[in-house]
Amino acid sequence: MKKVLEIKNLVKSYGRKDYQTKVLKNINLDIYENDFIAIMGSSGAGKSTLLNMLSTLDKPTYGQIMIDGEDITKVNNKRLSKIRQEKIGFIFQDYNLLDNMTLQDNIALPLSLNGKKSSKIIERTKQIASLFGLNEHLNKYPYQLSGGQKQRGASARALITNPQIIFADEPTGALDSKSSKDLLESLKYANEHGKATILMVTHDAYSASYAKQVYMLSDGEIKCRLNHSGNRQKFYDEILSLLSSMGSDQE
Numbered sequence: 001m002k003k004v005l006e007i008k009n010l011v012k013s014y015g016r017k018d019y020q021t022k023v024l025k026n027i028n029l030d031i032y033e034n035d036f037i038a039i040m041g042s043s044g045a046g047k048s049t050l051l052n053m054l055s056t057l058d059k060p061t062y063g064q065i066m067i068d069g070e071d072i073t074k075v076n077n078k079r080l081s082k083i084r085q086e087k088i089g090f091i092f093q094d095y096n097l098l099d100n101m102t103l104q105d106n107i108a109l110p111l112s113l114n115g116k117k118s119s120k121i122i123e124r125t126k127q128i129a130s131l132f133g134l135n136e137h138l139n140k141y142p143y144q145l146s147g148g149q150k151q152r153g154a155s156a157r158a159l160i161t162n163p164q165i166i167f168a169d170e171p172t173g174a175l176d177s178k179s180s181k182d183l184l185e186s187l188k189y190a191n192e193h194g195k196a197t198i199l200m201v202t203h204d205a206y207s208a209s210y211a212k213q214v215y216m217l218s219d220g221e222i223k224c225r226l227n228h229s230g231n232r233q234k235f236y237d238e239i240l241s242l243l244s245s246m247g248s249d250q251e
């Protein structure tokens with residue numbers, strides 16, 4: 001299996017030189033094509049910090065992050081934006097759709113920015129929108145959509161370029177349970193039927209139970225890994241019992 005992300009001795013500190021807080025102490029992680037990983041941990045454990053570094057939005061204090069064998073901590077900004085455009089998709093908790101564009105244009109945006117031909121863009125937009133059950137909403141503007149539809153739109157936008165890795169930070173954080181389930185089913189489908197590798201930060205055991213592996217971040221380190229054994233309900237129970245044994249403040 002191809003290694004898409006390799007993290008070596010990753011450290012992140014905040015603050016001045018003489019007064020530093022080490023948020024991430026020593027993270028080592030290999031992520032392979034088609035993995036679906038959930039990163040959990042209590043509030044302030046460093047989940048978003050880790051995701052921001054892996055997704056090129058922030059730089060580590062020490063350590064290496066290799067995407068496709070290329071150390072993204074060492075490349076210049078021009079190369080970094082190319083890597084973002086070509087290899088990475090982002091899903092944020094607050095959707096980040098552009099208000100003055102239709103859903104169709106929002107989903108198509110990464111391709112329009114790449115300068116692809118318009119008939120190809122429309123075809124691909126419809127294809128990805130149908131994966132997320134959005135075809136009948138394509139001409140609507142974000143204010144005409146529900147939270148769940150917006151988040152599925154944001155996810156379709158993240159997947160439209162067929163990126164190697166999707167980074168999702170609390171993608172179900174603002175959704176009700178039905179919309180969360182719809183979104184997670186779509187991500188699962190994209191992971192199982194496409195080649196999408198997904199790395200999702202979540203505090204929610206239900207969302208995490210859709211992943212293939214769950215990593216627990218605690219005290220700046222990955223303390224524990226759980227593997228999905230095939231039955232989602234069983235995995236959900238295992239995650240809950242791990243969270244309670246870790247004395248976490250999760251549900």
Ligand SMILES: Nc1ncnc2c1ncn2[C@@H]1O[C@H](COP(=O)(O)OP(=O)(O)OP(=O)(O)O)[C@@H](O)[C@H]1O
Nearest residue numbers: 014015023041042043044045046047048049050203
């Ligand atoms: N830019 C920053 N400067 C200083 N400290 C920061 C900065 N960003 C994050 N931190 C600190 O790093 C720690 C980890 O924050 P992070 O947002 O990664 O946690 P998290 O696990 O995602 O939490 P939550 O579940 O509450 O979102 C926190 O103590 C936070 O206050």
